[in-house]
Amino acid sequence: MSALPSRAVCDCPVDAITEVADGTHLLRFRSPVISNQSLPGQFVNIKVSGGQHPLLRRPFSVCRVNAREGWFEVLWKVVGQGTAIMAQARPGDTFSVIGPLGRGYTVPESTRTALLVGGGLGVAPLPFLAENLAAAGTSVEVYVGARSKGDLSMLEAFGSLGLEPVIATEDGSVGACGFVTAPLTTRLKELQGAPDAHLFSCGPTGFLKAMTALSKQYEIPGQIAIETVMACGFGICVGCAVPAKRQVGTGRRYKLACIDGPVFDSDEVELDG
Amino acid sequence: MADLTTTIGPLQLKNPVLVASGTFGYGQEVVGLMDLNRLGAVVTKSVSLEPRPGNPPPRICELPGGMLNSIGLANVGVEAFVEQKLPFLAALDTKLIVNIAGRTPDDYVAVIHHLEDQPNIDGYELNFSCPNVKKGGLEFSQDPTTTAGVVNVIRKQTQRPLIAKLTPNVTRIREIAQAAADGGVDAVSLINTLVGFAVDVETRRPRIHAGAAGYSGPAIKPVALAKVLEVAEHVDIPIIGIGGICNVTDALEFLITGACAIQVGTANFIDPGSAPRIVDELEQYMNAHKLAALPELIGSLKKWS
Ligand SMILES: Cc1cc2nc3c(=O)[nH]c(=O)nc-3n(C[C@H](O)[C@H](O)[C@H](O)COP(=O)(O)OP(=O)(O)OC[C@H]3O[C@@H](n4cnc5c(N)ncnc54)[C@H](O)[C@@H]3O)c2cc1C
Ligand SMILES: Cc1cc2nc3c(=O)[nH]c(=O)nc-3n(C[C@H](O)[C@H](O)[C@H](O)COP(=O)(O)O)c2cc1C
Ligand code: FES
Numbered sequence: 001m002s003a004l005p006s007r008a009v010c011d012c013p014v015d016a017i018t019e020v021a022d023g024t025h026l027l028r029f030r031s032p033v034i035s036n037q038s039l040p041g042q043f044v045n046i047k048v049s050g051g052q053h054p055l056l057r058r059p060f061s062v063c064r065v066n067a068r069e070g071w072f073e074v075l076w077k078v079v080g081q082g083t084a085i086m087a088q089a090r091p092g093d094t095f096s097v098i099g100p101l102g103r104g105y106t107v108p109e110s111t112r113t114a115l116l117v118g119g120g121l122g123v124a125p126l127p128f129l130a131e132n133l134a135a136a137g138t139s140v141e142v143y144v145g146a147r148s149k150g151d152l153s154m155l156e157a158f159g160s161l162g163l164e165p166v167i168a169t170e171d172g173s174v175g176a177c178g179f180v181t182a183p184l185t186t187r188l189k190e191l192q193g194a195p196d197a198h199l200f201s202c203g204p205t206g207f208l209k210a211m212t213a214l215s216k217q218y219e220i221p222g223q224i225a226i227e228t229v230m231a232c233g234f235g236i237c238v239g240c241a242v243p244a245k246r247q248v249g250t251g252r253r254y255k256l257a258c259i260d261g262p263v264f265d266s267d268e269v270e271l272d273g
Numbered sequence: 274m275a276d277l278t279t280t281i282g283p284l285q286l287k288n289p290v291l292v293a294s295g296t297f298g299y300g301q302e303v304v305g306l307m308d309l310n311r312l313g314a315v316v317t318k319s320v321s322l323e324p325r326p327g328n329p330p331p332r333i334c335e336l337p338g339g340m341l342n343s344i345g346l347a348n349v350g351v352e353a354f355v356e357q358k359l360p361f362l363a364a365l366d367t368k369l370i371v372n373i374a375g376r377t378p379d380d381y382v383a384v385i386h387h388l389e390d391q392p393n394i395d396g397y398e399l400n401f402s403c404p405n406v407k408k409g410g411l412e413f414s415q416d417p418t419t420t421a422g423v424v425n426v427i428r429k430q431t432q433r434p435l436i437a438k439l440t441p442n443v444t445r446i447r448e449i450a451q452a453a454a455d456g457g458v459d460a461v462s463l464i465n466t467l468v469g470f471a472v473d474v475e476t477r478r479p480r481i482h483a484g485a486a487g488y489s490g491p492a493i494k495p496v497a498l499a500k501v502l503e504v505a506e507h508v509d510i511p512i513i514g515i516g517g518i519c520n521v522t523d524a525l526e527f528l529i530t531g532a533c534a535i536q537v538g539t540a541n542f543i544d545p546g547s548a549p550r551i552v553d554e555l556e557q558y559m560n561a562h563k564l565a566a567l568p569e570l571i572g573s574l575k576k577w578s
Contacts, residue, residue: 053337
């Protein structure tokens, strides 16, 4: 895994905010520090309100960055108070952001074929990863699953890299009807055991469980980006524990999602729920 | 220039702003996010004799004005603490207070034995919110006799400053503080978390895996201040105030009520720069109010006529 890079508490002005899908927003922050330091799969922790409601910061994956222009983007869906407040942001507003945080995706040197798989909002960290992989000359295939057409976002970000995501929607409104694991499985059968293929996924827990199972079944190593509740995001509250799969000695051992993750090898942690 | 130095019994600190145990890791985690040398002292996460993996998740949940936690005292254990964590902390230009957790009085004694030979430790804070296995899980500071008993045993082990950190989950905290003072501690820290509980109405499960948990954050400040007031009025012992402190106004309330130092806890999670900012703003406040030194402020609460 990559070493912890330097991170900082930054006051970041909003450059732009767009509703890119139903209730889904893409916000561009200006921050030379964070855009220069971030790696794909890392996250930022945002203070969404100037006051104490909500009290804690809200974590979001770094979705895209442009280090040269000094900006990074986050993509989110409104699910509660914090994400609703962020949706009200306007260009020129400033947020306190801590980042970049955590360990992101690690691309093994042997990787020739990278399969990027996003379930729902799990697409968030993938454009940044796709861009870096494409720049390194790795063959990138993107798989995106969503409930419906209106929930899909960031497709043009992949398009601008010359990538055409394979899409599946649960209601069949676009792409294959059903879960994205179906078209992915077809591809994994072809690749079975390939030493130079690697799976990179992000999404809800049930989806990550499926990805872990596929990774094992088709002998393609994978990495998953998980979500937990977080109070701090940088290792001081010890609240973001996830049970480790490989137990050392007797009794349970835990990993911390914010510093040991949020990206883990798919056989590294137990997924609940 | 106002003089921010403060004394907690035998302990001299360059300023009264500390960070609370369990809300600051082992210090190393915040490098780059704040300047640790600005603190009056660092209080470590609770250290126990054996390493503890901690509780199953969820360990934390957010509530209006605060949060619940049941981390389960996850820590590396005293041996690994000395080897891996102490060198960094000892090299800081600030005082170091090691917070100790135990299940029995002997546990506290054993941890202190491991730490006594280590230089650069300026005091021990005894986490007396730990369940006492010999008393059916009652916290060490929920009963004056137990508090006095455990303090008596520990006091014989060390010349270093001892601070008893008390639970607020009692009827009369003054009785506990008095028992700790009689047993020979140099100061008391008030307060640890309030016991609290929350339910997820969709799953109908407790929102924290362990069930009842510790409530912290801005919401508990008035409770903490009332405990500080009670002890300040009735017991002759230095007090370190803790509970919901986020800014200089919060810190001032505790100092004026009678605390000679304060600890910043939950606020570190949201803004790791909170404590150094409180130091700066405290100095500004003192200058603006023509206060030359901290003793002019501490316990300066005025009565209504
Ligand atoms: C490392 C990390 C990266 C993340 N990246 C993204 C991202 O790129 N885009 C995005 O939309 N979201 C992301 N999340 C989730 C995001 O942080 C939550 O959606 C957000 O905190 C909810 O805040 P709220 O105040 O709107 O909701 P709250 O009022 O706090 O909660 C509303 C509902 O959302 C659920 N919820 C809260 N937090 C989470 C969580 N962490 N995961 C899943 N459900 C949650 C609650 O259980 C509740 O049902 C990430 C989380 C983590 C830990
Ligand atoms: C996540 C978390 C972990 C804590 N761990 C400890 C601990 O290990 N030992 C201890 O004495 N107190 C611990 N505390 C209590 C704090 O030190 C402090 O007394 C309490 O949180 C009240 O202060 P606050 O409202 O400023 O957070 C912990 C608090 C939190 C929120
Ligand atoms: S979120 Fe605080 S330690 Fe991970």
